Amino acid sequence: MLALHNVSRTYPNGVHALRGVTLHIGPGLFGLLGPNGAGKSSLMRTIATLQPMDAGSITMDGIDIFADVTSHRARLGYLPQDFGVYPGLSARMLLDHLALLKGLTDKASRRAQVDALLEQVNLWEHRHRAVSGFSGGMRQRFGIAQALLGDPRLLIVDEPTAGLDPAERSRFYNLLSAVGEQVVVILSTHIVEDVRQLCTHMAIMNRGQVVCEGVPDDLVGELEGRVFSRTMGRQETWTNTARGTPLSHTLHAGQTRLRLLADSAPDAQSTPTAATLEDVYFRAIGPVA
Ligand SMILES: Nc1ncnc2c1ncn2[C@@H]1O[C@H](COP(=O)(O)OP(=O)(O)OP(=O)(O)O)[C@@H](O)[C@H]1O
Numbered sequence: 001m002l003a004l005h006n007v008s009r010t011y012p013n014g015v016h017a018l019r020g021v022t023l024h025i026g027p028g029l030f031g032l033l034g035p036n037g038a039g040k041s042s043l044m045r046t047i048a049t050l051q052p053m054d055a056g057s058i059t060m061d062g063i064d065i066f067a068d069v070t071s072h073r074a075r076l077g078y079l080p081q082d083f084g085v086y087p088g089l090s091a092r093m094l095l096d097h098l099a100l101l102k103g104l105t106d107k108a109s110r111r112a113q114v115d116a117l118l119e120q121v122n123l124w125e126h127r128h129r130a131v132s133g134f135s136g137g138m139r140q141r142f143g144i145a146q147a148l149l150g151d152p153r154l155l156i157v158d159e160p161t162a163g164l165d166p167a168e169r170s171r172f173y174n175l176l177s178a179v180g181e182q183v184v185v186i187l188s189t190h191i192v193e194d195v196r197q198l199c200t201h202m203a204i205m206n207r208g209q210v211v212c213e214g215v216p217d218d219l220v221g222e223l224e225g226r227v228f229s230r231t232m233g234r235q236e237t238w239t240n241t242a243r244g245t246p247l248s249h250t251l252h253a254g255q256t257r258l259r260l261l262a263d264s265a266p267d268a269q270s271t272p273t274a275a276t277l278e279d280v281y282f283r284a285i286g287p288v289a
Helices: 040-047 069-074 091-101 107-120 136-147 166-179 192-198 216-223 277-285
Strands: 002-010 016-025 028-033 055-060 076-079 154-158 184-189 201-206 209-214 227-231 245-252 255-261
Touching (some): 016 209, 028 192, 040 154, 091 136, 107 136, 136 154, 201 216, 201 277, 216 277, 255 277
Parallel strands (some): 028 201, 154 184
Antiparallel strands (some): 201 209, 227 255, 245 255
16 A cells, blocks of 8 residues: 655745645556646656655555665656667567666576566567567557566556557556556556546546545546536637536537536536546546636
């Protein structure tokens, strides 16, 4: 169990990136959602002990992660938003090299682990190809393989599906959910659907704070029966709309569809509609104009 208590961080430039974050993260896949700049990467990097915090505490199974950074890192796998690769090095050679850097010094067991990981992430047949020439999805799967070196107990994955096409994304989802059966996985993303498809627990961050936390289905269930939808009138603007709390608006076949939160139908045009995790998200962070 990873426990964060009142974690705060202000960068030297004065940006208050984390403001008293408290979270308890157990086994399975934990989704961390939030808009750009919410503080997700800052939190990930802090949990990975790549940057300090100004206040608060983080423990893993009751042990302060900053008390013994080396042993925490040995139990940690991290896939950052952008990870560089050496040009020209094959997947197998690069993974072997990264394994060595991670302290896997015994050649035979290192090779065995490298090969097993390449199989696990479905890159075995591409093991002799240069990682620098991989597609986005293959690269991310390689990223998971490198993060899993040394059998970590905690895996941190920061916005992994950006730029992946639907097929690659779904392959990546399958891999991540299989991994999530064995280790604690924290997935940071601003794609609500990622969390919907993968995560058993989640939190939403906004402006450095956790503004919503729970089980995705429960959070959606809390809004059930209170979400209404209607076409937005031509003269109407996002802010002068009638009753109910506006959640979001989307274009559908050239018309703007408005989603509202209200205890009963706000007007004759609104129809009840099934609540979604996106409604939970917009309710937590506030409507986007
Ligand atoms: N090293 C840094 N020095 C100064 N400010 C930073 C640094 N890293 C992040 N910030 C600022 O801290 C805030 C939180 O950024 P962070 O990258 O943690 O958010 P995020 O939720 O991961 O966003 P994104 O989805 O865009 O990656 C932002 O205002 C950002 O500009």
